[in-house]
Amino acid sequence: GAVVSQHPSRVICKSGTSVKIECRSLDFQATTMFWYRQFPKKSLMLMATSNEGSKATYEQGVEKDKFLINHASLTLSTLTVTSAHPEDSSFYICSAEGSVWDEQFFGPGTRLTVL
Amino acid sequence: EDKVVQSPLSLVVHEGDTVTLNCSYEVTNFRSLLWYKQEKKAPTFLFMLTSSGIEKKSGRLSSILDKKELFSILNITATQTGDSAVYLCAVGSGGSNYKLTFGKGTLLTVNP
Numbered sequence: 001g002a003v004v005s006q007h008p009s010r011v012i013c014k015s016g017t018s019v020k021i022e023c024r025s026l027d028f029q030a031t032t033m034f035w036y037r038q039f040p041k042k043s044l045m046l047m048a049t050s051n052e053g054s055k056a057t058y059e060q061g062v063e064k065d066k067f068l069i070n071h072a073s074l075t076l077s078t079l080t081v082t083s084a085h086p087e088d089s090s091f092y093i094c095s096a097e098g099s100v101w102d103e104q105f106f107g108p109g110t111r112l113t114v115l
Numbered sequence: 116e117d118k119v120v121q122s123p124l125s126l127v128v129h130e131g132d133t134v135t136l137n138c139s140y141e142v143t144n145f146r147s148l149l150w151y152k153q154e155k156k157a158p159t160f161l162f163m164l165t166s167s168g169i170e171k172k173s174g175r176l177s178s179i180l181d182k183k184e185l186f187s188i189l190n191i192t193a194t195q196t197g198d199s200a201v202y203l204c205a206v207g208s209g210g211s212n213y214k215l216t217f218g219k220g221t222l223l224t225v226n227p
Contacts, residue, residue: 005159010217034215043203043217044158057212095215102147102165102207104215106157 003027003095006107013084020080021110023094029074030096034104035067043071046087050077084114117142121218122205129226132194136221138204145205148187149215154200159202161189161202194225202211 003026013019023033028036028056036044049057049067068080077096081088091111094106118141128134131171140148143167147165151158167182175194191198201220207213 023214032213044205044215045218046214046216049212049214059214102149102213103160103163104149107150109157 002098002105004094004105006094006110008110009108010111010113012113012115015085016083018080018082019084019097021094021112022079023077023079023096024109025075025096025105028096028098030077030098031074032097033071033073033077034095034097035069035077035079035093036093038093038109044093046053047079061080061099084112088112089114117206117208117216119204119206119216119218121202121221123221124219125222125224127224127226128194130195132225133190133192134194134223135202136189136191136202136223137186138188138218139204139220140204140216141185142206142208142216144208144210146204146209146213147184149180149205149207150187150189151203151205153201153203158203191223194223195227196225199223199225209211 005024007022032087033050035047038044047062050071052071058064071077093109095106116172120139122137149163162178162182172181175192178189201222203220204218206217
């Protein structure tokens with residue numbers, strides 16, 4: 001149980017294009033999902049908290065107009081990187097809050113490379 | 116600003132050794148401390164600790180939290196090469212705006 005999937009696992013795009021990443025909780029419902037970013041050999045940095053049916057809460061320094069988050073259902077949250085640039089290249093990981101308070105289960109991550 | 120510090124940053128041991136990984140934290144409105152193992156992809160959940168002094172155990176791995184001294188340790192006994200990974204400590208904090216703050220991780224390498 002408590003499986004979280006992400007799609008795609010890897011994406012390469014040209015500078016200026018937009019990329020959508022999906023995060024799904026496969027066997028449970030997640031009112032809250034989280035989006036993280038991880039640079040090589042660095043830890044996970046929380047970008048935003050995604051709540052089903054309401055606006056996402058962004059961490060300080062994260063541009064909400066650049067990283068659009070939609071949590072349309074209890075099993076799906078999407079992150080769209082708009083007008084991507086090479087500096088947006090990173091490993092993006094989502095997590096979903098399980099039934100146990102504070103427990104988070106992570107998706108396998110999406111490696112984004114912007115050329 | 117919430118802070119989670121892990122030590123050591125990296126560690127190389129031989130199979131069969133016992134290792135202790137450390138995590139100290141300073142956060143506002145502490146709720147829980149979580150340990151994750153990260154290999155090539157996303158972190159996999161190991162333990163969540165909320166109460167001080169109670170050891171959580173799973174096979175060769177165990178962890179304990181000291182809320183007074185604001186730290187936790189993760190012990191791995193009889194290490195195996197498959198234990199090689201980055202071990203991440205994360206602290207959950209906040210009320211309605213709950214979030215996890217991660218440490219930089221400890222890279223453990225277990226040599227045969």
